[in-house]
Amino acid sequence: MDWKSIPQEYLVTNVKLCLGGKLSAKTGYLHVKDGKVKAIGDGELSVENVPTFDGNGAVLSPGFIDVHVHFREPGREEKESIHTGSRAAAAGGFTSVVTMPNTLPPVDSAPMITYQFDRARESGLCRVFPTGAISKNQDGESLTEFGDMVAAGAVGFTDDGTPVMNGSLMKYALQYSKMLGIPVTCHAEDTSLAGSGVMHAGSWSAKLGLPGIPRVAEDSMIYRDCELARATGGHLHVAHISTKGAVDTVRRAKADGINVTAEATPHHFTLNHSHCQTFSPMFKMNPPLREEPDVEAVIAGLCDGTIDCIATDHAPHTVMEKELMFDQAPFGIIGLETALAVGITSLVKAGKLDLGKLVYLMTEAAAKIYNLPGGKLEEGTDADFVLFDPEQQWTVLVDEVQSRSRNSPWLGEKLTGRVKATFMGGRNTWLDKDFS
Ligand SMILES: [Zn+2]
Numbered sequence: 001m002d003w004k005s006i007p008q009e010y011l012v013t014n015v016k017l018c019l020g021g022k023l024s025a026k027t028g029y030l031h032v033k034d035g036k037v038k039a040i041g042d043g044e045l046s047v048e049n050v051p052t053f054d055g056n057g058a059v060l061s062p063g064f065i066d067v068h069v070h071f072r073e074p075g076r077e078e079k080e081s082i083h084t085g086s087r088a089a090a091a092g093g094f095t096s097v098v099t100m101p102n103t104l105p106p107v108d109s110a111p112m113i114t115y116q117f118d119r120a121r122e123s124g125l126c127r128v129f130p131t132g133a134i135s136k137n138q139d140g141e142s143l144t145e146f147g148d149m150v151a152a153g154a155v156g157f158t159d160d161g162t163p164v165m166n167g168s169l170m171k172y173a174l175q176y177s178k179m180l181g182i183p184v185t186c187h188a189e190d191t192s193l194a195g196s197g198v199m200h201a202g203s204w205s206a207k208l209g210l211p212g213i214p215r216v217a218e219d220s221m222i223y224r225d226c227e228l229a230r231a232t233g234g235h236l237h238v239a240h241i242s243t244k245g246a247v248d249t250v251r252r253a254k255a256d257g258i259n260v261t262a263e264a265t266p267h268h269f270t271l272n273h274s275h276c277q278t279f280s281p282m283f284k285m286n287p288p289l290r291e292e293p294d295v296e297a298v299i300a301g302l303c304d305g306t307i308d309c310i311a312t313d314h315a316p317h318t319v320m321e322k323e324l325m326f327d328q329a330p331f332g333i334i335g336l337e338t339a340l341a342v343g344i345t346s347l348v349k350a351g352k353l354d355l356g357k358l359v360y361l362m363t364e365a366a367a368k369i370y371n372l373p374g375g376k377l378e379e380g381t382d383a384d385f386v387l388f389d390p391e392q393q394w395t396v397l398v399d400e401v402q403s404r405s406r407n408s409p410w411l412g413e414k415l416t417g418r419v420k421a422t423f424m425g426g427r428n429t430w431l432d433k434d435f436s
Helices: 082-091 110-123 146-151 167-180 203-208 215-232 244-255 273-278 292-304 339-348 355-361 364-369
Strands: 009-019 028-033 036-042 052-054 059-062 064-069 094-099 127-130 184-186 236-238 260-264 385-395 414-424 427-431
Touching: 009 036, 009 355, 059 064, 059 355, 064 082, 064 339, 064 364, 082 094, 082 110, 082 414, 082 427, 094 414, 110 127, 110 146, 146 167, 167 184, 167 215, 184 215, 203 273, 215 236, 215 244, 244 260, 244 292, 260 292, 260 364, 339 355, 339 385, 339 414, 355 364
Parallel strands: 009 052, 009 059, 064 094, 094 127, 184 236, 236 260
Antiparallel strands: 009 028, 028 036, 059 385, 385 414, 414 427
16 A cells, blocks of 8 residues: 555554553554544554555654644744755654744744734745734834734744743733733743853863853743742743753642743753864754753653653754854754654653653643644544654664755764654655665
8 A cells, every 4th residue: 555645544553552641552443534643542442445555563642733833934944944854854753833923034024923823824834823022123122922923833932042031021921921822931041041052051061161151041031930920821832951950940830820931942852062072063052051950850850741742843944054163153953754753762762751641742732732623533534643763773874854944963873762753634755765
């Protein structure tokens, strides 16, 4: 059976279902009709006159959801367009993404939200949910029209890429978002403390002679924003949490009943500041790679529910930009195509998290942050799903990268866990080269 010419109704058999945070020990099936799930379960299902696809023993889970990506359209399509970003998402097993608004110009009005939806629909490879900027032109001065943007489909508000230094503006943003029932996402970085830092401020920045970004630049802003969420009752979502102090603050805030959620990136639960000794800009990101106790705190936060979900902060930059000297190169790395494998390699294989929980953090838990559809497979839901082999080892090859950019610290690395096929609304959006 040819996966590419997929019919309106079909059955996928010989798969291990991974649903609701649990990987089934048995073999199961998925029955799709008209883009929706008709039936799903363990065991066998025989339906007459319906084409059957053999899943070859792969794990079948809901399509992954990434709540933090930078698709650079409009304005910076040489790094990534909505189409190439969607292609990278599909290759990574993602069926939904939440885009950050720091494009050129920033997404700070309803027509800009509509424009991004239109471009995503034309591409048709991934569901794209835009966020709107908190401040006009992301300059931190005055609030955007939240109501208009929500009416156009914005799922949240953030000035990500830059912090909201003005506490009063952040307070108003949380107040409005409470009325509208959507989150405000903080990129927590006190710029007066971060200064001109290019990596984590610690023993390695001292050795390498590079200016550092101290933990307190992040910790103090997350503390402020948690207190603003307490004062307003708004939903604060903490992007790319990276320090032990920040994880502790979020844990305490949750215990206090503050409406706060948080995400962590694969690079922050895997790599630390010592990687910067290579002077490779592939290890330059914001927030920066921290120290081992921070990495351990992020993993502990993922395990105990302090950190709600995994998000990649997929941040494409051109080869030319990332070939600059460490201190000159832009912050950020791509992450959509390696997220599952990095999670399996560094968390599941290392015995820190089981596969069911990892998948949960990349699906159902992620959907909850921005009230997105998806993340679950049940009778009647959209047939957004992924097939992957959790045991397959593969090497990240530059020629196989589907993003328009190549800035990944995992290029040339061997990882475990390979996406075999991705489906959005029952339609195939990605097929691995050796999967048939
Ligand atoms: Zn950010």
